[in-house]
Amino acid sequence: MKTYVALLHSIVLGEGRRVVMTELREMAERLGYRMPRTLVATGNLVFEASEKPLAEVETELEKVFAATFGRHVDIIARTAEGWLKLADGNPFLAEGEKDPASVHVRVMRLPLVPDAREKLHRYCSRGERVSIVDGDLWVDFGGKASDSKLGGALTTQRLGVGTLRNWNTVKGLRAMVVG
Template sequence: MRTYIALLHSIVLGEGRRVVMSDLKEVAEGLGYKRPRTLVATGNLLFEAPVKPLVEIETELERAFEKAFGRHVDIILRFAEDWVRLADGNPFLPESEKDPSNVHVRVMRSPLEIEVQGKLVGYCSRGERVAIVGGDLWIDFAGRASGSKLLGALTTRRLGIGTLRNWNTVRGLRRMAGG
């Protein structure tokens, strides 16, 4: 058995409908995953399962999610020890500690090439900074993320499948993963 962390790209099912975390845990249990638990109500799931390639479990979860909720949602998976490494690689740690809501990581299904970083710098108009670490994109929004032009460039079409998590969530999942 191995501990996995699953990140849902979205928990929105339609107007006024969101995935309830207890229902998400039931989906995981239905797949035979052990000890499913969630962190905040934003689509973060930890569980134990037999060792398999990440893509196999991502596919199982996405199919089960669609069957249970009637909507496809991309799900990004990491081994718990890889999540600890991700958190430990935060290039904006001092800023993260000052205001955890200003620093985010876009966790990618497929690693980003380093050239992407240069392409995103042009969208950094308010002091934002970006860094690719281990194929994931770290962002210091230098203030409220919602006011940044950079958000518009962080699409699946431009970057591939990924999902954003702020430093509070990254840190919480790290604790839950045993790091």
């Protein structure tokens, strides 16, 4: 068995309807995944399953999600080892420890190309910093992410399939996978 982390791009199903984490865990159990557990109510799922390619895990989860909730949502999966590597690669660790809500990572399905960083610089109008580590985009917003023009540029259309998590969530998932 292998431990996986799965991140839903959105838990909003429509007006007034959100994915409830108990429903998400039940969905994972229907796939035969073991010990599904969630971190906060934002679409973070950790579970055990037979070892298989990440693309297969993502496809399985996306198909059963659409069947269960009636809507497609992009889901990004990582192995526990991959998640630990991601967490250990935070280039803005000191800033994240001071203000965990100001440091985010956009976890990507496919690695970002190196020039993506340069294309985002024009949106960094408040001293935001970006770094690509192993294909994922780390951002130090230097304050509230919602106050930054950069947040609006971190779209699937611009960067490809991915989803943002703040440093607190990254650490929380790290703690879940190490047990």
